[in-house]
Amino acid sequence: MSSHKPTNTPIWKRIQDRLGVKVSKKGAKLVDDNGLPIPDAELRHAVAGNADLKWFIDGGKLGVETVVSVLGKQGIEFGSLESVLDFGCGCGRVLRHLGHYENVHLHGTDISRPGIAWCDANLNFAMFGTNRLYPPTRYRSSSFHFIYAFSVFTHLTQELQTLWMTEMRRLLKPDGLLLITVHGDHYLNHLSEPEKAAFHNGKLVIKGSESVGSNHCAAFHPQKFVADSLAPETGFKVVDFIPKGALGNPKQDAYLLAADA
Ligand SMILES: C[S@@+](CC[C@H](N)C(=O)[O-])C[C@H]1O[C@@H](n2cnc3c(N)ncnc32)[C@H](O)[C@@H]1O
Numbered sequence: 001m002s003s004h005k006p007t008n009t010p011i012w013k014r015i016q017d018r019l020g021v022k023v024s025k026k027g028a029k030l031v032d033d034n035g036l037p038i039p040d041a042e043l044r045h046a047v048a049g050n051a052d053l054k055w056f057i058d059g060g061k062l063g064v065e066t067v068v069s070v071l072g073k074q075g076i077e078f079g080s081l082e083s084v085l086d087f088g089c090g091c092g093r094v095l096r097h098l099g100h101y102e103n104v105h106l107h108g109t110d111i112s113r114p115g116i117a118w119c120d121a122n123l124n125f126a127m128f129g130t131n132r133l134y135p136p137t138r139y140r141s142s143s144f145h146f147i148y149a150f151s152v153f154t155h156l157t158q159e160l161q162t163l164w165m166t167e168m169r170r171l172l173k174p175d176g177l178l179l180i181t182v183h184g185d186h187y188l189n190h191l192s193e194p195e196k197a198a199f200h201n202g203k204l205v206i207k208g209s210e211s212v213g214s215n216h217c218a219a220f221h222p223q224k225f226v227a228d229s230l231a232p233e234t235g236f237k238v239v240d241f242i243p244k245g246a247l248g249n250p251k252q253d254a255y256l257l258a259a260d261a
Pocket of ligand 1: 047048063087088089090091092093094109110111112115131133134149150151152212213214215
């Protein structure tokens, strides 16, 4: 005999409760608790590594929590910033949760045309555009007070990391801040023994460099590489290092960087 109890709860309500999302009144459109539509599985997969609906929403919120707390440690309120760029925003997993900061000019850029097209059509509180794999972007120098890049430098070769850090430096105002997240010590088990040895010697390790810019290319950053090479060689200094601190990209390390005057 079946152990299922009969239920009067409609199927749409059960799906809604299970996934933590809503079905909009207009029809079969999934929306979050702010009424914003949710991108399809392919777009979600491209930014989160899986298409899980609940994680797409919760992980994005945790990304915002990371931004707010990292800036908070410096005495900066996110809402006090004038202009912010989400570099490598994809389909706006994190940026979608920032719309209530009405005084902050929000921008997002990515190489993914489908991701940016989705943002353009659905997140009307921010400005979006695409960029190419190589810099520059279309923004003027000193455009932003704050730039964040969640799990973007994790998919770039060393050459591109240097070029993009230099571009980030150009885009930031003189007292601006950059937050990046990378694969640090937590990801050592993804490396072969020779790669682990290189990592322990402070060398950047890249796997799948032929797929640069996609999730098939993975970069692994020892703290020494960021602090002694990547940051200083591109005009930055490390203001804060939070091991496994990227709450929405667990368990990547987070670095807050400032222009080295
Ligand atoms: C793992 S996803 C993370 C997306 C988003 N930051 C998030 O956390 O939800 C990596 C993103 O970096 C983007 N990306 C890779 N190379 C890029 C580049 N050169 N310029 C801009 N975006 C890039 C990819 O298209 C993708 O959207």
